[in-house]
Amino acid sequence: MSAYFVTATGTDIGKTFVASGLLRYLRGQRKVVAGIKPVISGFDIAKARASDAGELLDAMGEAVTSEAVEQISPWRFAAPLSPDMAAAHEGKAIDFEALVAFCRDAAAWPGTLLIEGVGGVMVPLDAQHTVLDWMAALSLPAILVTGSYLGTLSHTLTAASAMAQAGAKIAALVVNDSGNGAASDTAATLRRFLTETPIAILPRMAGSADFAVLVTELFQGDDGKPIKN
Numbered sequence: 001m002s003a004y005f006v007t008a009t010g011t012d013i014g015k016t017f018v019a020s021g022l023l024r025y026l027r028g029q030r031k032v033v034a035g036i037k038p039v040i041s042g043f044d045i046a047k048a049r050a051s052d053a054g055e056l057l058d059a060m061g062e063a064v065t066s067e068a069v070e071q072i073s074p075w076r077f078a079a080p081l082s083p084d085m086a087a088a089h090e091g092k093a094i095d096f097e098a099l100v101a102f103c104r105d106a107a108a109w110p111g112t113l114l115i116e117g118v119g120g121v122m123v124p125l126d127a128q129h130t131v132l133d134w135m136a137a138l139s140l141p142a143i144l145v146t147g148s149y150l151g152t153l154s155h156t157l158t159a160a161s162a163m164a165q166a167g168a169k170i171a172a173l174v175v176n177d178s179g180n181g182a183a184s185d186t187a188a189t190l191r192r193f194l195t196e197t198p199i200a201i202l203p204r205m206a207g208s209a210d211f212a213v214l215v216t217e218l219f220q221g222d223d224g225k226p227i228k229n
Contacts, residue, residue, distance in 0.1 A: 003107040003115060004171060005135050008145040009155040010120040014176035016052045018145050018202065019114045020059035025211035027061065032111030034060060036072040038102055039094065039118040039125065042080030052116065074102065084124040096129045100137045121159040132166050141171035148175055148183040157193055173199045174214065
């Protein structure tokens, strides 16, 4: 079993794009893989197929049904806000311990699991916990997704610093190419500061070959070998 937490420097950076692409590639390599998106806001059941949960299910080759969405995304909220605010709009609150337990149970299966977070590293989940607390509680290697937009260097280095202080290991940093021609320079600059972190660029229209590079060069286990099961 291996599990990775997919997080990002902010929302709409590319967590689902990276997670679903990895799922498709690994399935194509006959690996036993699955993905979950435990917390999701801005969710509309009428548009479930286009949601993050729907994208993950499609990448796993599963039908996007309400039951399947419930299984991988038990905490769903309608408002497109941070999880704590979205939950409050519905008179609810996320049970942090239950969230951690759900992820631990999911990670116990005999395969590779990708746990997609919500928003960025420091997004609040409830009155006391952020996504960073979630990652720290799980103690899983993280895949940090960032972009090549103006401001990304500060956002990425801040996220990486916060993760290091919390003991959340970054197994790989993926620069999701924003299509502005700055991805290579962004990655080169980040490598100067994050010297121990594998960094790769993922093209906006990434294909199977691009995800093959991510798997073989970036997503390393504690034994230094690529994901395998």
